[in-house]
Amino acid sequence: MKILILGTGYVGLVTGACFSEMGHLVTCLDIDEDKINKLNDGIIPIYEPGLEEIVKRNKKNKRLQFTTDYKKAVEKNDAIFICVPTPSNDDGSCNLSFIKKAAISIAKNLNEYKLIINKSTAQVGTLFEVREIIKKELTSLNKEINFDVASNPEFLKEGCAITDCMKPDRIVIGIDSDKAKNILYDIYSAFNIRKDKIITMDILSSEMTKYAANAMLATRISFMNEIATICKKINANVNNVRKGIGSDSRIGYSFLYPGVGYGGSCFPKDLKALAYIAKKNNVNPKLLNAVEEINNDQKKYLSKNIENYFKNTGGVKDKTIAIWGLSFKPDTDDIREAPSLNLIKDLLKKGATLRVFDPVAMDNIKKYFDKEKNISFCESEIEAANGSHAIALLTEWKQFRLLDFKSILKNLKHKVIFDGRNQYHPIKMKNLGFNYIGIGVPDQIQNEK
Numbered sequence: 512m513k514i515l516i517l518g519t520g521y522v523g524l525v526t527g528a529c530f531s532e533m534g535h536l537v538t539c540l541d542i543d544e545d546k547i548n549k550l551n552d553g554i555i556p557i558y559e560p561g562l563e564e565i566v567k568r569n570k571k572n573k574r575l576q577f578t579t580d581y582k583k584a585v586e587k588n589d590a591i592f593i594c595v596p597t598p599s600n601d602d603g604s605c606n607l608s609f610i611k612k613a614a615i616s617i618a619k620n621l622n623e624y625k626l627i628i629n630k631s632t633a634q635v636g637t638l639f640e641v642r643e644i645i646k647k648e649l650t651s652l653n654k655e656i657n658f659d660v661a662s663n664p665e666f667l668k669e670g671c672a673i674t675d676c677m678k679p680d681r682i683v684i685g686i687d688s689d690k691a692k693n694i695l696y697d698i699y700s701a702f703n704i705r706k707d708k709i710i711t712m713d714i715l716s717s718e719m720t721k722y723a724a725n726a727m728l729a730t731r732i733s734f735m736n737e738i739a740t741i742c743k744k745i746n747a748n749v750n751n752v753r754k755g756i757g758s759d760s761r762i763g764y765s766f767l768y769p770g771v772g773y774g775g776s777c778f779p780k781d782l783k784a785l786a787y788i789a790k791k792n793n794v795n796p797k798l799l800n801a802v803e804e805i806n807n808d809q810k811k812y813l814s815k816n817i818e819n820y821f822k823n824t825g826g827v828k829d830k831t832i833a834i835w836g837l838s839f840k841p842d843t844d845d846i847r848e849a850p851s852l853n854l855i856k857d858l859l860k861k862g863a864t865l866r867v868f869d870p871v872a873m874d875n876i877k878k879y880f881d882k883e884k885n886i887s888f889c890e891s892e893i894e895a896a897n898g899s900h901a902i903a904l905l906t907e908w909k910q911f912r913l914l915d916f917k918s919i920l921k922n923l924k925h926k927v928i929f930d931g932r933n934q935y936h937p938i939k940m941k942n943l944g945f946n947y948i949g950i951g952v953p954d955q956i957q958n959e960k
């Protein structure tokens with residue numbers, strides 16, 4: 512099948528690469544000329560494990576190409592996937608301007624029947640708007656061309672997007688025509704061999720499924736963060752509680768890790784958008800509001816703890832804090848809504864100096880804080896820790912797990928580590944000579960041997 516992907520970001524580029532890997536002929540289009548030039552020069556504009564290899568292989572085999580030319584791209588392809596951004600508006604609703612612009616560009620260049628599929632996470636009902644926009648544009652151009660629309664929400668996780676895309680848990684399609692259904696079954700046939708993973712439903716339910724899935728996952732995170740806060744107060748250890756409840760097959764271990772709050776380009780905006788949809792329809796989104804409120808508090812947790820720790824030694828002003836990990840989660844360079852941004856801003860406001868390091872997100876963080884003088888952008892976690900008063904772990908990159916902590920301690924002024932992801936064993940860290948402060952780990956544990 513000849514497939515056009517609109518948007519070469521985390522979703523579009525991965526989807527395009529995986530479709531081409533399965534044998535489809537894929538064109539990826541972006542309005543960002545710089546991105547397309549880079550991709551044509553073999554430079555991958557985002558970090559996603561395994562992506563570069565697949566892109567290079569399929570580009571070489573001529574199954575994958577990149578363009579900014581809407582006319583040629585729309586004309587020669589059979590199915591068009593929309594993978595453009597859907598950020599939040601100020602009122603929390605989903606900003607549909609990118610999708611609407613893409614729809615108009617499709618309509619202007621439509622030459623014959625196409626299936627137009629939306630993968631962007633968007634306000635429930637968006638696809639009907641897209642259909643109307645395209646119809647209106649075709650009428651104004653005096654064109655009579657048939658087309659169908661379909662919803663196909665994306666569930667990939669940054670950091671393991673290739674595996675998620677090649678071996679999806681499920682493929683949700685929202686359709687209202689048999690033709691659209693057949694085309695989507697053809698597109699996904701290679702992903703659907705071992706067992707039928709396609710779940711077919713109406714368009715509105717498909718759009719809603721994506722929001723409900725993200726809301727559920729965010730709820731588990733906020734739930735565990737609240738449990739961690741209670742644990743700390745009553746001297747229970749959330750690490751033990753997590754294992755105790757995760758082993759229940761009705762609960763499972765996924766998304767049960769307390770931490771510094773969820774971030775990324777999806778959960779925060781999708782929770783807001785779902786709450787907005789609820790309110791618009793006279794439903795009070797009590798749970799969704801609580802999930803967001805807990806998360807906002809959690810993002811301040813580490814900064815409050817660091818301030819509290821230094822309150823008897825002059826506060827964080829003039830202290831140097833090392834921050835390990837800046838991306839919103841490991842294995843990605845994405846810093847959108849990352850908890851590290853909150854911590855960095857809070858600590859700078861309080862007068863701290865920062866030494867930061869991330870294995871792949873340094874370019875993004877440098878761009879974000881390019882005017883800031885009190886940040887040193889370090890080459891390694893060791894360089895960041897050297898001469899600092901404290902270490903704060905924000906992203907659980909594997910390379911931070913087994914370090915030579917004895918030598919790190921020698922160059923650390925206050926021997927304290929704030930473990931924002933509960934990556935280290937509290938007693939082992941204590942025995943090494945650290946003051947260890949985790950999430951939902953009681954202070955008294957530091958006295959245990």
Ligand SMILES: NC(=O)c1ccc[n+]([C@@H]2O[C@H](COP(=O)([O-])OP(=O)(O)OC[C@H]3O[C@@H](n4cnc5c(N)ncnc54)[C@H](O)[C@@H]3O)[C@@H](O)[C@H]2O)c1
Binds near residue numbers: 594595597616
């Ligand atoms: N990132 C994720 O993990 C993830 C997972 C599931 C769903 N989603 C959803 O997928 C959508 C895309 O997310 P993303 O993270 O890939 O975004 P992104 O910002 O990484 O990439 C979007 C790309 O679309 C391009 N674009 C904007 N308008 C365009 C247009 N009119 N025509 C062609 N290209 C255009 C932008 O230049 C950009 O390169 C969002 O709705 C998001 O919520 C994201």
